Amino acid sequence: MSMREKIEQAAAAYPDQRSAIMPALVIAQKEHGHLPGPVLEEVADILGVERIWVYELATFYTLFHTEPVGRFHLQLCDNVSCMLCGSEDLLTHLETVLKIKKGDTTADGLFTLSTVECLGACEMAPVMQVGDDYHGNLDVARLDALLDSLRAAAGRAAGIEHAPQPLPGG
Amino acid sequence: MFEPVLLKNVEVANGHLLSTYEAGGGYQALRKVLSEYTPDEVVELVKQSNLRGRGGAGFPTGMKWSFVPKGADKPKYLCCNADEGEPGTFKDRIIMERDPHQLIEALAVSGYAIGAETAYVYIRGEYVAAIRRLEQAIAEAHEKGYLGRSVLGTDFNFTVHIHCGAGAYICGEETAMLESLEGKRAQPRLKPPFPAVAGLYASPTVINNVETLACVPHIVTRGAAWFRGIGPDKSPGPKLYCVSGQVRKPGLYELPMGIPLKELVEEHAGGPLPGRKIKAVIPGGVSAPVIPEHALEVGMDFDSLSAAGSMLGSAGVIVVDDSTCMVKVATRIIEFFHHESCGKCTPCREGLNWVVKVLRRIEAGEGAPGDLEQLDMLCKGIFGNTFCALGDGAAMGLRAALKHFREEFVAHIEEGRCPFH
Ligand SMILES: Cc1cc2nc3c(=O)[nH]c(=O)nc-3n(C[C@H](O)[C@H](O)[C@H](O)COP(=O)(O)O)c2cc1C
Ligand code: SF4
Ligand code: FES
Numbered sequence: 001m002s003m004r005e006k007i008e009q010a011a012a013a014y015p016d017q018r019s020a021i022m023p024a025l026v027i028a029q030k031e032h033g034h035l036p037g038p039v040l041e042e043v044a045d046i047l048g049v050e051r052i053w054v055y056e057l058a059t060f061y062t063l064f065h066t067e068p069v070g071r072f073h074l075q076l077c078d079n080v081s082c083m084l085c086g087s088e089d090l091l092t093h094l095e096t097v098l099k100i101k102k103g104d105t106t107a108d109g110l111f112t113l114s115t116v117e118c119l120g121a122c123e124m125a126p127v128m129q130v131g132d133d134y135h136g137n138l139d140v141a142r143l144d145a146l147l148d149s150l151r152a153a154a155g156r157a158a159g160i161e162h163a164p165q166p167l168p169g170g
Numbered sequence: 171m172f173e174p175v176l177l178k179n180v181e182v183a184n185g186h187l188l189s190t191y192e193a194g195g196g197y198q199a200l201r202k203v204l205s206e207y208t209p210d211e212v213v214e215l216v217k218q219s220n221l222r223g224r225g226g227a228g229f230p231t232g233m234k235w236s237f238v239p240k241g242a243d244k245p246k247y248l249c250c251n252a253d254e255g256e257p258g259t260f261k262d263r264i265i266m267e268r269d270p271h272q273l274i275e276a277l278a279v280s281g282y283a284i285g286a287e288t289a290y291v292y293i294r295g296e297y298v299a300a301i302r303r304l305e306q307a308i309a310e311a312h313e314k315g316y317l318g319r320s321v322l323g324t325d326f327n328f329t330v331h332i333h334c335g336a337g338a339y340i341c342g343e344e345t346a347m348l349e350s351l352e353g354k355r356a357q358p359r360l361k362p363p364f365p366a367v368a369g370l371y372a373s374p375t376v377i378n379n380v381e382t383l384a385c386v387p388h389i390v391t392r393g394a395a396w397f398r399g400i401g402p403d404k405s406p407g408p409k410l411y412c413v414s415g416q417v418r419k420p421g422l423y424e425l426p427m428g429i430p431l432k433e434l435v436e437e438h439a440g441g442p443l444p445g446r447k448i449k450a451v452i453p454g455g456v457s458a459p460v461i462p463e464h465a466l467e468v469g470m471d472f473d474s475l476s477a478a479g480s481m482l483g484s485a486g487v488i489v490v491d492d493s494t495c496m497v498k499v500a501t502r503i504i505e506f507f508h509h510e511s512c513g514k515c516t517p518c519r520e521g522l523n524w525v526v527k528v529l530r531r532i533e534a535g536e537g538a539p540g541d542l543e544q545l546d547m548l549c550k551g552i553f554g555n556t557f558c559a560l561g562d563g564a565a566m567g568l569r570a571a572l573k574h575f576r577e578e579f580v581a582h583i584e585e586g587r588c589p590f591h
Contacts, residue, residue, distance in 0.1 A: 013331040015371060018353035026295065026334055053353065060355045061336030063295045079257040080456055080502055081414040081488055117339065117506055118257035119296055122414035122486070123421045132298040 003031045007046050017047045021057050025064055034065040062116075070105040070112035072150050075129040078115040081122035086139070090126055091115060093140050097147065110154055111147075172400070174424040175388045176381065176408055179269040186303050188310040191271035197316055199387035200278050204324045207390075212283035216386060218394035222405050225251050225342075225379030226457070226483050227559075228472040231386075235376055237366035238284050244373040246286040250277060251347060251379045252293040252300075255339035256455035257506060258486025261410040262380035264422050266293070266300035270307035276383035278316060278328050279390060284376050287327045292347050295334040304332055339510035343558050344377040346512065357514045358558040381410055401427030405471040405482075413439040415489040416446065428474065432466035435489055446491040450574070454483025456503045457563030459570030460490075479570065495590035496578045500571040501529040507564035518561035521552040525568065537583035545572060 001009070006027045011020035024043045025035060032039050035058050044051040058064045074094065078087045091102060094113055098106055105112040121127045124136025128143075135146055179185035179194055191197070203212050217232030238246060250273070254262045265273060277289045293301055308330050311317045319327050338356050340346045345359035348370050369375025385407055389397050398406045409427040411434055414420045418440030425438065431453055435441065442448045450460045453470065459480040461468065468478040475482045490499060508522040525548050528541055545568065553565035572579065581589050 013333075016352065019333075019351055021353040022336060022350070023334065026336070049353075056355055057336075057353065061338050063335075063337035078502075079506060080452070080499060081258055081420075083502055084415045084488070084490060084494060084499075116337075117509065118255065118259075120254045120260045120263050120294065122258055122260055122412065122488075125414055125420070129296060134299070 003027060003042075004046050007043065011047060018049055018053060020047055021049060021054055022061070025054070025058055029064060034068045036066065040066075068105075071110050071154055072130055073112045073114065075114050075116045075119075077117070077119045077121075077125070077127045077129075079118040079122075081118070082126040085125040087115075087126040090128075090138055090140070090143055093143060097144070110151070172408075172426055174408065175392075176265065176272070176384050176410055177269075177422065177424045179272065180264060180422075185268050186270055186307065188271055188307065188314060191269070191275075195391070196271055197275050199390035200275050200282075200316060201322060202390055203279050203282055204322055204326060209283050209285055212279065212390070215394055216283070216389060219385075219389045219397040220394075220404070220406050221382065221385055221389065221397065222407075222472060223379055224381035224385075224409070224485070226256070226455075228405060228482065231378065231382055234366060234378075235280075235284050237364065238374045238376060239367060240285075242374055244371075245288065246284055247370045247373055247375040248277060248281045248284060248286040248289040249344075249347065249351065249370060249375055249377045250289060250291040250383060251342060251344065251377055252291050252297075253335050253339075253342040253347065254294055254297075254380075254484075255342045255510075256457060256484040256486055257503075258412060258414055258452065258455045258488045259484040260412050260414075261422055261485070263297055263300050265380055265384055265410075266297065267303050270300075270303045271311065272384050272387070273304070273380055274307055274311050274317070274330060276386045277330055278321065279386050280376070280378065280383055281328050282326055284374075286376070287329065289328070289330045290333045290351055290370070291330060292333050292335060292341065292351060294341075295336045301332060301334060308332070338512075339506075340512040340558075340560060343560065346558070347377065348375065355512075357512045360557075401429075402469065402471050402473070404473055409470065409485060411438075411470065411485045411487055413487045413489065415487075416443055416448075416491040416494065417441065417489040418443060428469040428471040430466070431461065431468050431470050431487070434470060434487065435466065439487075439489070442489070442491050446493060448489060449492045449494065450490045450496065452488040452490070452567075453485070454481050455486035456488070456506060456567060457481070457559075458483040458486075459566050460496075460499075460574060461570075462574045493590070495533070495588055496571055496575040497529070497533045497582050497588065498590070500568055500575075501526070501533050503567050503571075504529055504564060507560060507567075511560065515557040515561070517552045517555040518557070518564070521548055521561070522564055524548055525552075525564075532579060532582045533588055535582060535585070535587035537579075537586075539583065541583060542572065542576070542579055 007024040010023040040054045044054040127136045184190045213235045221231045222228040335341045341350045341356045346356040350356040365375040411423045508526045511518045513519045549565045
């Protein structure tokens with residue numbers, strides 16, 4: 001399905017197209033990774049709503065990014081329960097091993113590091129969300145293992161993209 | 171022995187599948203109301219049960235439903251508040267991930283009661299796993315005729331749509347949720363009109379929390395008297411308590427409403443970590459004023475906690491032990507509210523900004539004499555003067571920390587450092 005078709009399908013759930021802006025932005029962000037101006041305008045055009053309405057939402061809600069983020073967005077919760085269970089040390093560790101400060105993206109574009117408010121999974125504090133997945137009960141060792149597995153996943157994906165074509169005849 | 175009902179399927183393998191839910195008696199409540207009850211009778215049953223909303227404020231659910239005007243010409247809507255943004259709270263996520271049909275049946279029964287054909291589940295966008303499970307469950311329920319046109323062969327039509335939030339705590343406030351559903355920035359609306367009269371698209375709308383709704387099918391199958399027989403008279407029923415923080419067994423516990431906080435933390439959740447002592451507990455998410463260790467005998471229900479100067483809120487119980495600096499906890503809580511303030515009203519937007527600056531200074535050892543009086547004054551300026559309860563929650567939380575742990579604030583200022591690190 002094209003982005004337009006997906007958005008039109010989502011919009012069918014509402015009597016008013018304006019309600020479909022948030023779902024449309026979710027779809028557009030999945031498609032493009034982030035939401036630069038031209039994408040916001042395309043969303044407005046597909047839904048036939050004022051562009052300012054789309055801008056308004058894209059800038060109000062923290063899950064929408066108008067700037068690019070790294071391949072893996074590390075969203076570490078540092079709200080109270082996670083803080084009580086050691087998220088501060090994890091942040092320091094991440095900043096050290098990734099050699100970036102929170103809010104930044106590594107030079108290779110692989111990781112963006114953020115802290116976020118409660119992820120609603122405090123029973124497994126400290127928690128970090130990466131993409132769609134939650135990782136809980138984190139400590140430094142688990143965090144390192146997670147980073148390794150993410151790097152490996154990226155390596156595999158990159159390996160496929162850049163895999164040398166087999167030579168004709170063997 | 172108390173028998174859990176809300177979490178009955180949660181530990182069961184494949185508890186999220188329709189077949190599992192049906193095998194445990196699922197969708198019998200929907201069958202029962204559609205064949206035996208008029209919508210008004212369902213509302214009456216819920217009134218009889220004394221069910222009070224589990225989303226924070228504890229408003230009687232049956233009464234809320236009865237405010238929906240009869241025979242209005244506009245469509246009615248049911249909105250399920252699954253935004254779950256209150257730090258310390260994770261109960262609704264677990265229901266949706268592990269037993270989504272419990273919520274879907276609840277939505278159908280409640281939709282029938284209030285005369286709605288459409289429900290929106292407003293679920294925070296971070297909850298990807300829960301969203302997928304709910305989507306699957308909605309599709310399964312459609313296939314089996316529990317949703318869609320002519321539910322179970324009757325003339326009741328009912329559809330459930332999922333609407334994903336995008337990371338704003340204020341969307342949990344019911345009128346801000348409606349704004350967000352209408353595709354606007356989530357800022358609270360002036361009440362009245364109340365949503366029951368003019369809510370989503372200016373139509374009559376009921377907004378209920380996931381756990382509140384989840385109680386409804388059980389009230390139908392087991393009866394109002396069963397529900398009223400659990401816990402205190404004025405706020406009865408089974409209750410989900412989310413326990414997290416510095417405690418041995420963090421997790422979600424289903425226990426009667428009104429159990430003593432001390433019993434919940436010390437017995438069910440295993441007590442403090444080895445070698446530690448509990449210093450304080452936040453009983454209902456960070457909006458709920460902190461309770462010092464000596465007062466933990468309080469019952470976990472709306473009225474007992476409010477009499478004790480706190481509140482049940484979302485029942486997000488956060489345990490703090492004696493290794494932790496309360497100034498730091500208070501600062502982190504206010505930072506949260508400051509970050510999440512929607513900006514609509516000045517006392518919250520500006521007041522919290524000021525409070526955060528003072529608190530950060532104190533925690534960093536740069537507090538000045540008079541800072542605590544200034545914080546007291548700021549709380550006074552915020553509390554009762556904000557447009558929605560977010561500002562009140564922040565001010566109440568800080569007031570309690572200043573009251574019960576004043577000596578820690580004073581020590582920071584006098585010693586010019588945080589005594590905890
Ligand atoms: C700032 C703020 C945040 C809130 N967040 C939530 C929430 O995440 N989930 C929820 O169910 N209710 C939340 N509420 C309470 C709702 O406004 C509303 O009272 C509740 O959803 C009603 O459902 P109930 O009657 O079933 O409890 C919040 C209220 C405020 C003021
Ligand atoms: S109290 Fe805060 S969150 Fe509520 S309306 Fe005012 S600024 Fe917005
Ligand atoms: S405080 Fe981190 S998940 Fe709730």
